[in-house]
Amino acid sequence: MAQMTEQTSVNVVEGNVGLALRARSRRRGHASSKHRWWPYLFALPALVTLGLVFVYPLVAVVRDSFYSGTVSHLAYTGLSNYHLVFTNPIFIQSLLNNLRLLTTVPVMAVIALLVALVLNEVVRGWRVYRFVVFIPYILPAVAMGLCFAYLLQESGSVNGILNDLHLHALAFDWLGSEQLSIYSVGGVVIWQQLGFGIVLFTAGLLGLPEEVIEAAVMDGTNWWQRQWHVVIPQLRRVIELFVVLEAITVLSWVFTYVYVITHGGPGTSSSVMTYYIWQNGFEFGAVGVAATAAVILLVMAGILIAVYVTIRARRGDL
């Protein structure tokens, strides 16, 4: 009995409670197989769910990209969908618009970082500011999209305010111009995502050891030098993660903004890949074309996902 107990505790010291549980059940002399299998049993619902919602669709979408027709009648057509999509000006435009939206990522990162640095130095009320700037991030994209669709109209409030400030030259037709509309969507994305960056960077700054900064102050460096050479390098890992996550976001999560604010317009000038996939798959019923565009999006996102997993693995998050 004492020997068995000792064995159990040794296993626990090794940090392997699974073995501990098994040893325990062996001692009781029954249900040992049940206890050996419990981790698999516990993980089963998750495995089934992930298989159904991720593994199956990821395989199926690649398969469907080689077929064309409607949901009930699909016929194999080889690579013709890829040829179709890559020669389709609307798809090319959607893809270019996603690349244009990528320019919002450095903008967000820089503004969020500057705000976090300023916030870090404000003693009084910094929690209140953090509370306020995070609000947009948690609000429904539909509601805020509708709001901005009205605010950004040519006769809307944004231009009203600009005119009141005598900044007539800046009062553009934000949503009615083919050149501007995608950047207006990008502006709304920045407005909503910025708070996430600020909160993230503020948390990173709170974790920095104060001695490092105090030492830099003692060395007689000025504010910018301190931020640039001491503080920002310490935040590198958080900044990397934020940039990759936001790049994935503007590549593949902006459907709702485009749908609500511009409906891809004027014309198709503000269409993005997610919108193109939705429109072909569910408005036009072109399953093969939508699947093909989805595979192309997946490959592009896949590059970013690989970077993301590498960063995570390097940080030891796995």
Place this chain on the structure above:
Amino acid sequence: MITAASRAIGRHIVLILLSLVSLYPIWFVLQTALKSDRTFELAPTALPSHPTLGNFINIVTQTPLLTWTLNSVIVTVSAVAVATLVALLASFALVFGTFKGRGAFLKADLVFMVVPPVVLLLPMFILMFTFRMLNTLQAVIIFYVGLLVPFSIFFLVNFLRTVPREIIEAGTMDGCSPWRLLWRIVSPMAGAGIFTLVIVNAVYVWNETLIALVFLQSQGKRTLMAGLAEYVGRFSSDEPLILAGAFLSMVPMLVLYFAGQRYFIRGFTAGMGK
């Protein structure tokens, strides 16, 4: 001395301006919703001189908004509850059990966390079509559970790793089965962590639009976001009415945020620091 003071003032000015930019659109939604359509046409940015609740009454009585809201509540509560349970079981096994392929599972989980849902949309749609589940809340609940599980496992694995092993050891000595250990000892300790996770997941499901829009096509089955997004296509001329609906859709998120800000901040930044 003067420069230090002026720098402090400068910082506050920057932060106040940013706060105004963050809040103005929300204020715009509310003040527009309180105006009649005519007052809005005349002066869109002015304060509502004769605030009216007419738009709120109209959007509730003239559209199925209450049904949509109820659907959103059902979908959010079910999807979050099931996903949390599924993830808690798996995370417990991953942290405290011996598990073949544990590393591969965690790596796949990390990848699934950032796979764009739009890529999965079409095959899921065809699947639900085959099983005649389109236009049912169950279809979107299943999809949402799947989308919530990867982050939930990631979150809970990191959280459960902080549970002292001595406690598990003590439970094991007392002859607790893994099942009892999870429910009697670990879950009560993980209460705050689970609550944080529930908040983050609920925000995701409540705000989700694309999947709901595609899967729920009959009026009576729509969620609030899908209903609002679709409704605008047909009635976008009456801005105060639509923004009244938009404001109502924001209220649950705002209330939750005001009640438990720290859970939001903790949850949305989980696993990002270091």
